Amino acid sequence: MFNVLTKMILVGKPQFMSQITKKVVLVINCLQGGGAERSVLTLGQGFYELGYEVHILRFKPLVEYDLNPNLNYHMIRFKPYKLILNSELRYQLFAAKVDKYILGEIGKPNIILSNLYASDRIMTHSKLPNLMYVIRNTVSNKFELTNNTNTNKKVKELRRIYESRPCICVSRGVEADLQANLGSCITSNTIYNAFDKELIQQLANESIESQYDKITPRQYILHVGSFKTEKAHDVLLKAYAKSTMAYPLVLLGKGKMLEQTKKLAQDLGISQKVLFLGFNKNPYPYMKHARGFVLSSRSEGFVRVIPEALALNVPVVSTNCKSGPSEMLPTNSLVPVDDVDALAKKMTLLMAKPESFLFDFDEQFLPKNIAQKYIDYLTSS
Structure with missing residues (x-):
């Protein structure tokens, strides 16, 4: 990993550094091995390349990624504040502590980006300017919004949080869902996730011998x-069982439904063809050497793995979630959500003629280009 970190330092030097350093603070609950956490670190690199001093502020100690040395890391533990029974008071007091810490230890930021609901419900009480929320999931799926009393209560809470500051959505589908469920009181815009193509390609060269x-x-x-x-692994396995199964299916990841998924593979009689290789914080070598990549999700916010696969010249097929895949892939690569037969046919084609599903990586996703969109939006609003 040393060569990757060295690359970040030597290649990722800021193109321009003003006399007065501009600062951005990216707030997230923790840095566990999820897509949102990876997105925050990548976006931070984009701001760094534009000459910003970048600070990552989290509220839990958990870290499952190698940390980019170009960025600065801070932690304020939220756990002690859970002893305060009144939740509203709990978040208000902790937000005041966060504001004081930022001003005292970091300085006045030019931009503050709050990521994910756990951070948003704290930062809604922040008094600092230039704060925006980054909405990374469709709220209808995230909070299971349906037409009932509990849903109405949740919608009111979400409106209270998100109407206070601009909301930056990671896909057009996420923005449409946000507006449809929370209404016109929400100020929103779409800015996609950032992807460091060069770093992805370098990480993909690591050994998986x-x-x-x-x-x-x-x-x-x-x-x-x-x-x-x-993630609909049940659909994935059922579709694979109906395909030609010309090549093995490799699954990377962890989660509460892992054992259930392994049992389904056994029940379908395909356990010898399906390989469960666990979670790997660097999935790119596996991606680089794959014949093709398949996504079976029922819902997504943006879907990081699609542009990551495209950055490595790997063919992709995907379910057509309400947000994400259709904004990156042509119709030829998409199938309806939960349609086992359609996915089976597409997987068979992917195995037989992978070149039919190979598409170029879009340069708009590069970190500095995405970071610039945040800057442009803030200065124009």
């Missing part, structure tokens, strides 16, 4: 994702 006894380059289909309902 320990797993080569199980997989052969270009001779397997890959899926990367947590084992949970939204």
Whole structure:
């Protein structure tokens, strides 16, 4: 990993550094191994390349990623504040502490970006200017919004949080869902996630020799994702069982539905063809050597794995979630959500003619280009 960090330092030097350093603070609950956490670190690199001093502020100690040395890291533990029974008072007092810490230890930020609901419900009480929320999931799926009393209560709470500051959505689908469920009181815009193509390609060169006894380059289909309902591993396995199964299916990830998914593979009689290789904080070598990549999700915010696969010249097929995939892939690569037969046919084609699903990486996703969009939006609003 040392060569990757060295690359960040030497190649990722800011193109311009003003006499007065501009500062951005990216707030997130923790840095566990999720897509949102990876997105925050990548976006931070984009701001760094534009000459910003970048600070990552989290509220829990958990870290599952190698940390970019170009960025500055801070932690204020929220856990002690859970002893305050009144939740509203709890968040108000902690937000005041966060504001004091930022001004005292970091200085006045030019931009503050709050990421995910756990951070947003704290930062809604912040008194600092230039704060925006980054909405990374469709709220209808995230909070299971349906037409009932509990939903109405939740919608009121979400409106109270998100109407106070601009909301930056990571896909057009996420923004449409936000507006449809919370209404016109929300100020929103779409700015996609950032992807460091060069870093992804460099990380993909790391060795996975320990797993080569199980997989052969270009001779397997890959899926990367947590084992949970939204990722629809049940649909994936049922579709694979109906395909030609010409190549093994490799699954990377962890989650509460892992054992249930393994049992389904056994019940379908495909356990010898489906390889569960666990969670890996660097999935890119597996992605680079895959014959093709398949996404079976029922819902997504943006879907990081699609542009990551495209950055490595890996063919992709995907379910057409309400947000995400259709904004990056042509119709030829998409199938309806939860349609086992359609996905089976597409996986068969992916295994037989992967070149039919190969598309170029879009340069607009590069970190400095995405960071610039945040700057432009803030200065124009």
